[in-house]
Amino acid sequence: MNQGRKNWLVTSLLIVGTVLVLLPLYLTITIALKTPQEMSDPLLSLPDQWRFQNFIDAIQMTDFFGALFNSVTVTLFVVLFTLLSNSLVAYAIARNMHKRFYKFLFYYFVSAMFVPFPIIMLPIVKQTAVWNLDNPIGLILLYVVYGLAFNVFIYVGYIKSIPKELEEAAIIDGASTWGVFWRVIFPLLTPMNATVGILTCLWAWNDFMLPLVILSDPDYATLPLVQYIFQSEFSTNYNLAFASYLMALAPMVLVYVFAQKWIISGVMKGSIK
């Protein structure tokens, strides 16, 4: 059979297809580096001289580093708290699924996946404002809580596949239920933690709707929210806007370039469950 042969037809079709993926990014990079005068040249052309002033102006106008700091802080804490708390809840549920109460909890969390955010949006804005949670702390809390719906679903599926004998051995050695979780289960969850961590990171980093409705102080704005404010106020200068978009996209793209292997396999693992 043709085991080692490469399918060149499919390869070339896929390479041609990448043009569609890359074209918007190519445009973003070149426009970010052009002067407003060069915008009248054919749009696909490269800039004559690389104009880095666009980036400097965009950094000042959007307070880029402030927003970057907000996005990084929120994302880091959301991922950290999500991994520690959501896996714990899922463990309690997974090991007690034969009990009616925990089974109810499982379906209670999972059914929340189908609740559209707009139904929560109006009341939660009032609630966070009253409780002084219209800031990054509230944002972090809400991401961790809203992540439960999906994360409990995939963690429970995974924990069920971990043999109970491992825990029983640890219990005989005198470990408490908490000890069993932190020393035995949590380390065994590493592949699922990677998946949940990656998906949570992408979500918290890119989400626009929750910061839009929750955050009232512009100093707390995250990167997507800053782009939105920027776009509505300075929509005339495309070069400046694209420099700003590029800088907002760059951190995640850089992480992706170095970690794409884990990111792709992490997402795939989550889906096989």
Add this chain to the structure above:
Amino acid sequence: MKSRQRAFLLMAMPAVIIFFVFHTYPVLQGVFYSFTNWRGYGEWDFVGFKNYLNVFQDGRALNAYWFTFKFAIVSTILVNIFSLAIAMGLNAKIKFRKTLRALYFLPNILSILIVGFIFNFIFTHFLPDLMEWAGFESLAKNILGDPDLAWLGVVIMTVWQATAFNTILYLAGLQTIPEDVYEAADIDGANAWKKFLKITFPLIAPFFTINMVLAMKNFLMAFDQIVALTNGGPGQATESISLLIYKGGFEGGEFAYQSANAVIYFIIIVIISVFQIRVLQKREVEM
């Protein structure tokens, strides 16, 4: 054994309580306000089902439902066709496999809002310029400015962004199919199309179900891309249900009215998801 049960309860209960306070309670509040005439501030009265009846007679709301369904159905179908085709390509014996996979997944890591702004420029300037340069004067216009065509712009951008994620899910599904099934089919002399219909598609049926349900659910909730591309315009041609609830609820003082709309929206999403899962799972069993 008793302390073990207490430990499990301690693990689960704080999360349950916080989840109730920040998720379920707001939902219940939303349902409660949907029976009042609250504007988000000031005094209010109970009005019964009046808000609900009004939603069904509200041209703007009906238009939002029509747009959202049209957009979600077309996008779901296109995303699934493209992502399945790309996943099969990426699963074949190809060169540069890892690089190509990385490239095709790239759109999924980008912010939908910012990608929306970039596509806004593409539709407004790049494509019209390109059409003019190629000599198609009649096509050299901004489709986002045309009430009849703007929704297609939203579809194109959404498909571009969402295909990546579904491709990865299909790829995961394709890798669960053992190679020797195809070898057996080769010996029987099956052609490529037959192999796809008789082997590939039935074996990845569960992934097809999950992809259809997830895509449809996500697109019914579309918000970011619409804000970035059209902000609901021109007129209200591309106003999605989420955007209508946001605009009406926060800017229009229709807190209670849009809460009723949100409840209807919730019920519809649940019905569609359950219906999809039922129908698609039935198909899985039959094949």
